[in-house]
Amino acid sequence: MSRVLLRGVRPYGEGEPVDVLVVDGTIAEVGAAPGTEADEVVAGGGAVLLPGFVDLHTHLREPGREDAETIRTGSAAAALGGYTTVFAMANTDPVADNAVVVEHVWRRGREVGLVDVHPVGAVTVGLGGERLAELGGMAASAAGVRVFSDDGRCVDDPLLMRRALEYTKAFGGVVAQHAEDPRLTAGAQAHEGPTAAKLGLAGWPAPAEESIVARDCLLAAHTGGSLHVCHVSTAGTADILRWWKARDAGGAVSAEVTPHHLLLTDERLATYDPVNKVNPPLRTDADAAALRQALAEGTVDCVATDHAPHADQHKDCEWSAASPGMLGLQTALGIVVRTMVRPGLLDWRGVARVMSERPARIAGLADQGRPIAAGEPANLVLVDPDDEWTVRAAELASIGSNSPYEGMRLPGRVLVTLLRGRITAHEGEVRF
Numbered sequence: 001m002s003r004v005l006l007r008g009v010r011p012y013g014e015g016e017p018v019d020v021l022v023v024d025g026t027i028a029e030v031g032a033a034p035g036t037e038a039d040e041v042v043a044g045g046g047a048v049l050l051p052g053f054v055d056l057h058t059h060l061r062e063p064g065r066e067d068a069e070t071i072r073t074g075s076a077a078a079a080l081g082g083y084t085t086v087f088a089m090a091n092t093d094p095v096a097d098n099a100v101v102v103e104h105v106w107r108r109g110r111e112v113g114l115v116d117v118h119p120v121g122a123v124t125v126g127l128g129g130e131r132l133a134e135l136g137g138m139a140a141s142a143a144g145v146r147v148f149s150d151d152g153r154c155v156d157d158p159l160l161m162r163r164a165l166e167y168t169k170a171f172g173g174v175v176a177q178h179a180e181d182p183r184l185t186a187g188a189q190a191h192e193g194p195t196a197a198k199l200g201l202a203g204w205p206a207p208a209e210e211s212i213v214a215r216d217c218l219l220a221a222h223t224g225g226s227l228h229v230c231h232v233s234t235a236g237t238a239d240i241l242r243w244w245k246a247r248d249a250g251g252a253v254s255a256e257v258t259p260h261h262l263l264l265t266d267e268r269l270a271t272y273d274p275v276n277k278v279n280p281p282l283r284t285d286a287d288a289a290a291l292r293q294a295l296a297e298g299t300v301d302c303v304a305t306d307h308a309p310h311a312d313q314h315k316d317c318e319w320s321a322a323s324p325g326m327l328g329l330q331t332a333l334g335i336v337v338r339t340m341v342r343p344g345l346l347d348w349r350g351v352a353r354v355m356s357e358r359p360a361r362i363a364g365l366a367d368q369g370r371p372i373a374a375g376e377p378a379n380l381v382l383v384d385p386d387d388e389w390t391v392r393a394a395e396l397a398s399i400g401s402n403s404p405y406e407g408m409r410l411p412g413r414v415l416v417t418l419l420r421g422r423i424t425a426h427e428g429e430v431r432f
């Protein structure tokens with residue numbers, strides 16, 4: 001029997017501190033546990049206890065780009081960021097478009113054992129956008145894939161998207177779309193607007209995202225399938241989702257926003273530092289404000305990191321040659337606290353909702369994003385809400401160091417992460 005006692009913690013940041021006793025991976029007691037024996041006692045000091053975070057959008061880069069990240073280093077970053085589950089995107093090399101690759105990722109995640117790693121299956125063979133991948137085979141594999149995405153590329157063919165929604169519906173899957181009409185973004189380098197014009201960068205217009213989101217919402221309704229919109233980046237997309245959710249026309253539509261789209265804007269591009277290059281691009285102040293509002297009201301369901309590590313040589317180069325993407329796992333909570341909690345847009349219950357409960361439900365996970373109550377699995381994160389820390393990209397667990405937050409002070413520090421009762425991260429140290 002293993003017993004971990006969290007002493008003096010505040011579930012959801014509410015009420016007086018209580019003790020939480022975890023026995024063999026399950027929450028055994030929430031209340032006063034004076035004198036209780038345990039293998040490990042964590043002094044909570046009134047810190048906020050939340051369900052472990054669930055990231056629907058992580059790039060772990062293994063197999064194929066182990067110079068940017070591995071399942072081991074990415075899992076470490078996740079545990080340190082308060083995550084107990086990540087969904088590993090399919091744009092690896094080879095692409096995760098068949099049962100062999102997804103089972104490999106799933107097994108490797110289990111071996112590392114720091115977070116539950118759920119492989120995302122590709123929608124089309126080789127992300128080629130031409131033929132559906134073996135979705136059923138990946139769903140039936142040991143990895144039990146439920147989330148499918150060509151992320152990095154858009155499933156722009158409407159008939160293929162329709163078929164994917166129909167097919168995944170049969171086994172309760174969801175299609176996560178990287179919404180970008182490629183005809184409108186050929187050669188694009190930055191958000192289309194005054195900043196890009198001034199800097200001489202080819203523009204990525206908002207309707208390239210919005211037109212695909214609108215189309216996919218209609219397809220979800222028509223097919224009764226489940227659509228998840230990746231990295232929503234514009235105010236217009238939030239409007240479309242708001243309209244959709246008020247309409248309740250059948251099917252299911254959910255959406256995520258990244259921490260960087262909540263905080264950063266295209267003003268940052270003035271330095272031409274490729275650390276700010278990401279897809280979809282950083283947009284305007286008005287877009288970021290609309291996204292914060294949409295997340296607060298539930299129009300956008302959840303936060304997903306789009307953690308996208310790159311090897312140094314793909315970022316230490318001129319803007320147009322650089323790869324898009326940013327690190328996100330270890331800074332996500334801090335950005336959410338800074339943009340949502342401190343301004344009063346979300347309370348800690350809200351953080352639990354957008355970082356754990358909603359993403360777990362969207363992906364159909366039974367054992368994550370659960371209430372903090374006796375009998376529930378002990379997938380938990382303990383957060384010091386008042387402490388601040390300074391981001392040092394070189395000190396993050398990822399191999400790539402492409403964090404746009406270098407030197408920034410972020411509020412909210414992860415003290416302890418527990419996966420099924422096992423402490424995976426403790427005061428900034430990973431426990432493999």
Ligand SMILES: NC(=O)N[C@@H](CC(=O)O)C(=O)O
Pocket residue numbers: 059091151152153178277278279280306308309323324325326
């Ligand atoms: N977000 C990014 O800029 N890059 C992602 C792909 C993606 O999420 O579209 C990547 O794989 O590097």
Ligand SMILES: [Zn+2]
Pocket residue numbers: 151152153178230231279280
């Ligand atoms: Zn994407």
Ligand SMILES: [Zn+2]
Pocket residue numbers: 057059089151152306308
């Ligand atoms: Zn991505």
